[in-house]
Amino acid sequence: MSSTAPAKHVIVVGGGILGASTCMHLARGGAQVTLVTAGPLASGASGRSIAWLNSSGARSADYHYLRMLAIDRYRTWSARHPESRDYIRFDGALKWAGPNETFRETYAFERSTGYDSLWVDRADVPGIAADVNADAVADEGAIYNPGEGWVNMPDFIPALVAEAAAHGAAVIEHAGNVRIDVQQGAAAGVILGDGTRLAADQVVLATGGEVPAQLAALGVTVPDATPAAFVLYTDPIDVKVETVLNTPRVAVRPTPDGRLVLDADWAEQSVIVEDDGSFTVPDESVQGLLDEASKVLAGNPRLTAQKVGAGLKPIPGDGEPVVGPVPAIPGLHMMFTHSGATLGLILGELLAEEILTGTPSPVLKSFRLDRFDSGTAVPASVGTGAWAPVPQN
Numbered sequence: 278m279s280s281t282a283p284a285k286h287v288i289v290v291g292g293g294i295l296g297a298s299t300c301m302h303l304a305r306g307g308a309q310v311t312l313v314t315a316g317p318l319a320s321g322a323s324g325r326s327i328a329w330l331n332s333s334g335a336r337s338a339d340y341h342y343l344r345m346l347a348i349d350r351y352r353t354w355s356a357r358h359p360e361s362r363d364y365i366r367f368d369g370a371l372k373w374a375g376p377n378e379t380f381r382e383t384y385a386f387e388r389s390t391g392y393d394s395l396w397v398d399r400a401d402v403p404g405i406a407a408d409v410n411a412d413a414v415a416d417e418g419a420i421y422n423p424g425e426g427w428v429n430m431p432d433f434i435p436a437l438v439a440e441a442a443a444h445g446a447a448v449i450e451h452a453g454n455v456r457i458d459v460q461q462g463a464a465a466g467v468i469l470g471d472g473t474r475l476a477a478d479q480v481v482l483a484t485g486g487e488v489p490a491q492l493a494a495l496g497v498t499v500p501d502a503t504p505a506a507f508v509l510y511t512d513p514i515d516v517k518v519e520t521v522l523n524t525p526r527v528a529v530r531p532t533p534d535g536r537l538v539l540d541a542d543w544a545e546q547s548v549i550v551e552d553d554g555s556f557t558v559p560d561e562s563v564q565g566l567l568d569e570a571s572k573v574l575a576g577n578p579r580l581t582a583q584k585v586g587a588g589l590k591p592i593p594g595d596g597e598p599v600v601g602p603v604p605a606i607p608g609l610h611m612m613f614t615h616s617g618a619t620l621g622l623i624l625g626e627l628l629a630e631e632i633l634t635g636t637p638s639p640v641l642k643s644f645r646l647d648r649f650d651s652g653t654a655v656p657a658s659v660g661t662g663a664w665a666p667v668p669q670n
């Protein structure tokens with residue numbers, strides 16, 4: 278991206294995938310950028326995510342298009358950064374429905390949009406995903422998506438930030454609770470946790486699950502459906518797992534260092550939010566995830582827990598991204614989305630382009646904050662309601 282506009286100073290708040298990507302794209306585009314974040318990089322949802330790269334299931338056309346662009350950007354990044362192939366993988370994903378459910382309509386929908394989607398019978402599973410226990414697959418079979426994959430964001434975010442720094446960006450970690458400095462109704466910069474004020478022409482708020490509360494403090498409402506969630510990291514295992522799995526009782530993806538990351542809706546719902554805001558994950562949920570993951574893997578390997586990563590899972594009220602200017606506060610931009618692993622590169626690129634050029638991206642038109650005021654917000658899933666619930670990571 279190039280710009281003839283004078284260099285702008287932009288402060289990006291939040292060291293997750295969205296903040297890191299936006300910072301990198303702004304720096305590449307010639308802006309003077311400072312990234313500030315409360316703790317270390319990747320310490321929010323991006324550090325504890327299944328991070329399945331996908332546009333699986335039924336979605337609005339605009340959202341599907343955005344996600345396809347998102348996956349395309351990952352492929353380009355991977356091609357240009359060979360070292361990233363340890364932590365950005367496109368080894369395919371398999372999903373199947375639970376008892377008394379079917380994924381046939383999901384498959385038909387995916388095919389109708391041209392999505393790379395194959396129906397596989399149980400007997401075909403060893404041939405396409407040797408790491409999967411075919412006996413665990415639903416009687417009707419499963420959907421295999423060869424073009425899907427995963428990203429390990431604790432590796433990717435530092436790489437994005439290093440590229441940003443190579444283009445002159447400054448990075449301030451451990452900045453504490455950063456607030457937006459609003460002067461005469463407009464964003465004038467930020468106030469770090471220790472009270473230090475940093476001035477900026479534009480500010481990007483990309484603080485994950487904290488975005489709604491931070492905007493509320495400024496009198497701006499964003500509908501919020503953010504739950505508590507967790508992933509479980511296993512100890513290293515001695516069998517090779519490459520396929521991302523989304524099964525009725527567990528989702529599984531590998532890590533670059535030979536572990537697995539696991540989660541599930543039922544396990545997420547068991548997280549206890551304590552009075553002090555901390556998160557407790559019941560031991561039964563940990564063991565339950567290990568047991569469920571073992572069942573769906575070839576050879577039923579014995580799995581043990583290494584660590585739990587619990588916290589907020591940012592999700593806007595209608596499930597779709599909220600990206601772009603905050604109309605009530607000139608100079609302030611926001612990024613608040615689920616599926617941020619998938620969307621990280623594209624949203625950072627498009628928002629940076631908007632800030633650098635002042636021209637709104639048509640691709641983001643459906644994803645603005647003011648859709649909630651105008652009553653045009655629609656749920657992300659456009660299924661009939663009779664469909665089996667497809668994982669919406």
Ligand SMILES: Cc1cc2nc3c(=O)[nH]c(=O)nc-3n(C[C@H](O)[C@H](O)[C@H](O)COP(=O)(O)OP(=O)(O)OC[C@H]3O[C@@H](n4cnc5c(N)ncnc54)[C@H](O)[C@@H]3O)c2cc1C
Pocket residue numbers: 290291292293294295296313314315316317318319320321322323324325326327328329330331452453454455456483484485486487506507508540589590591612613614615616617618619620670
């Ligand atoms: C269990 C789970 C599974 C998921 N699975 C998938 C999936 O399979 N596919 C997919 O695409 N997405 C998935 N996601 C979603 C994805 O991980 C998130 O959308 C994405 O990581 C959000 O990135 P972010 O940059 O918005 O926020 P975060 O990663 O949370 O980063 C926000 C940063 O802001 C910092 N911060 C917060 N408040 C302040 C403040 N006041 N001052 C300064 N800094 C602050 C935090 O410390 C943090 O570093 C999953 C998420 C979870 C939790």
